Amino acid sequence: MVAITSPERPSSLALDRPASAIASARRAVVADRYAASSLEVEWRNFPDLRSITAEWRALAARALEPNVFYEPEFALEAAGVFSPDVGAVLVWSGTTPRELLGFFPALIETRRYVVGPAVLSGWTHSYAPLGTPLVEREAAEPVIAAWLAHLADNRALPGLLLLPYLAAEGPFAAVLDAILTRAQMPVADFNFHRRAQLVPGDDRLLYVEHTLAQHKHKELRRGVRRLSDLSAILFTTATEPETVAGAVEDFLELESRGWKGKAGTAALYHDDVRGFIKTMATSLAADGKAAVHRMLIDGRAVAVAITLRSADTAWLWKITYDENYAQYSPGVILAVAVTEELIDDATIVRTDSCATSEHPMIDHIWRERSAFCDRLIAVRPQAPFLLARRLEALRGAAIGAAKTIRERFHR
Numbered sequence: 001m002v003a004i005t006s007p008e009r010p011s012s013l014a015l016d017r018p019a020s021a022i023a024s025a026r027r028a029v030v031a032d033r034y035a036a037s038s039l040e041v042e043w044r045n046f047p048d049l050r051s052i053t054a055e056w057r058a059l060a061a062r063a064l065e066p067n068v069f070y071e072p073e074f075a076l077e078a079a080g081v082f083s084p085d086v087g088a089v090l091v092w093s094g095t096t097p098r099e100l101l102g103f104f105p106a107l108i109e110t111r112r113y114v115v116g117p118a119v120l121s122g123w124t125h126s127y128a129p130l131g132t133p134l135v136e137r138e139a140a141e142p143v144i145a146a147w148l149a150h151l152a153d154n155r156a157l158p159g160l161l162l163l164p165y166l167a168a169e170g171p172f173a174a175v176l177d178a179i180l181t182r183a184q185m186p187v188a189d190f191n192f193h194r195r196a197q198l199v200p201g202d203d204r205l206l207y208v209e210h211t212l213a214q215h216k217h218k219e220l221r222r223g224v225r226r227l228s229d230l231s232a233i234l235f236t237t238a239t240e241p242e243t244v245a246g247a248v249e250d251f252l253e254l255e256s257r258g259w260k261g262k263a264g265t266a267a268l269y270h271d272d273v274r275g276f277i278k279t280m281a282t283s284l285a286a287d288g289k290a291a292v293h294r295m296l297i298d299g300r301a302v303a304v305a306i307t308l309r310s311a312d313t314a315w316l317w318k319i320t321y322d323e324n325y326a327q328y329s330p331g332v333i334l335a336v337a338v339t340e341e342l343i344d345d346a347t348i349v350r351t352d353s354c355a356t357s358e359h360p361m362i363d364h365i366w367r368e369r370s371a372f373c374d375r376l377i378a379v380r381p382q383a384p385f386l387l388a389r390r391l392e393a394l395r396g397a398a399i400g401a402a403k404t405i406r407e408r409f410h411r
Contacts, residue, residue, distance in 0.1 A: 038094030039101065039142060041150040043157070045087045046079040046105075052090075055100040064137040065172050066310035069128035070103060073283035074308075081276045082125040083107060089150060091143045101136040102143040108158060113391040117384045118158040120151065124165045127276075129354050130315075130372075131165040132172050140175045148179065151379040159383030160376065162392070168192065168371040186378040186385045190396050194369040196362045198316075198351040204343045208336060211367050220336060223328040231298040235337050238292040244285040247292035248278050250301040255320040284308060293341070295334045297325075303334035307342070307351070314342060314351040316362070335365055 049056065053072045060071045068074055079086050091102030105123040112119050122131040135143050151157055167173060168189070180187055200207045209217070227233055238247040255261065256268040267273040284290035289310060295303040303321040307314055316338065321331035342351050352370060353362045376392055378385035 039146040040092040040094060040098070041102075041146050042090050042092075043087055043150075043154070044090060045085075046076065046083075049088065050076065052100065056103065059100045059103055059134050059136065060310060062136055062138070063134045063311070064140045064175075065132050065135075065167060065170050066313040067130050067132050067134060068284070068289065068308045068310040068313075068315060069124075069130050070105060070132075070134050071284075071289075071310060073287070073289070074128070074280050075105065077276045077280045077283070078125065078128060081272045082127070083123060086123050089147055091146050091150075093139075099136075101139055102147055103134040104147050105133070106161075112162075113388075113395060116391050117160055117388055119160045119162050119388065120158045122161075122163040122166070127273075129165050130167070130352070131163055132167045132170065135172060135175075137171075140171070141179065144172075144175055145179050148183070148185075148379055159378060159380035160385065160388050161379050163375040163377070164191075165372050166375050168373045180377065188376045188385075188389045188392070189373040190376065190392055192371065192373040193357040194371050195355050195357050196353040196359060196366040197368045197370040198339060198342060198353070198366045199349065199368040200343050204346075207343055208339060208365070211365060212336075216364065220329065220333055223330075223333060227297060227325070227328050227330075234296040234299075235334075236294045236296060237341065238294070239285060239288070239290075241282040241285045244290060244292050245278060245282050247294055247301075247304065248281050248306070250294060251292065251304040251306060251318065251320060252277070254301055254304050254322055255318075258320060258323050281306065293334060293338050295321075295330055295337070303330040305334055305338050307338065309348065312347060312349040314348045316351060316353050316355075318354075332361055332365075335362060339365055 049072070053076075056072045060066070069078075086105055086107050089102070089104040089106065090100060091104075093099040093101050107121050107123055108118060109121050110118045112121070122133070124131045133147075151161060152159075198207075203210065212220075224233065236247075238244045252266070252268040252274060256266040258266075260266040261269070267277055281290045281292070289308060291307050293305045293307065294301045301322075302325050303319070305319040306317045308317050309315070316335075319331060319335060319338075321334070342348055350368075350370075351366075353359065353366060355362045374392075374396075376385075376388060378388075
């Protein structure tokens, strides 16, 4: 059973300061409104979540950490294509009317290790590289504690929890760490890595100039000049649902002509994936949360990028380019143009590259890094944590070896 504690009590010294006293009083109000003992927790399958999309959207807007991949416009479309069996633990307030305070999507994996214990895995897939749940920022500690308590008590769910692609250094991880330490739950992290992110801060005006080496600036300017000698160049950004739908078609077509098309993995060749991307992008665009950026030559797309956003965070979700123009680096040119556009938007604090660690392109443009890991937790004392930890390590090693072989073959 997880010990659920009330928020920390302020020291007498802190109360001598007006700001600390106000913050303390505010925490007390929050603790009273969202008392852990009054929270309601349930498990629902994804098809049953369409009836609570309004509450779900409201939670996403108040989340401790934004995650566009867990918003209804993205998640509901993705579930039918990638994970029909996905469900979610929902944490509700005890207030009237009640509010959705926690959204923790997950899958029960009975054969993650072929043989061995079942695992409740946070939901990610190849189109959603972030597994941080949506949690009410005003009540993060009681909500996360209530979620873990539910997992510990619900024998219909596995006693082992795996959170893939968890932001290892964000506010969610900080609250989770504190609760796990108090509850003395065994924890192990795997697949720790860092990927590029854009956090310009006060350096918005000269960010690109400070990031790119002088010779790289010259190469890009040379590429643009050479392209402009061939034909007219135009950069466009589609944000309205109708224009986004057309620009997504350019992305799908361009991707299919690259290495993914040759490998048969391009979305254009899979009707369900193609439909998911178009529906998701246009639905998010209707709420100002999706944009498609294109670099056109004589009206034809030679590079396309898709960005998504939630609250003050954006994601450079996908980017592709015409390999016939590879000598001009159209993908890099578009990435720099998108970077400048993101920097110009003061409402965006950070942008996640969604790229692999040490990516050969975006790592040279964006200098900040964000850390991620896969976190294994035993929510019950009797769960076979040591066995699962060994099996997870072996699984990771096998996947790493397979990736190395595949990359060598691709090269």
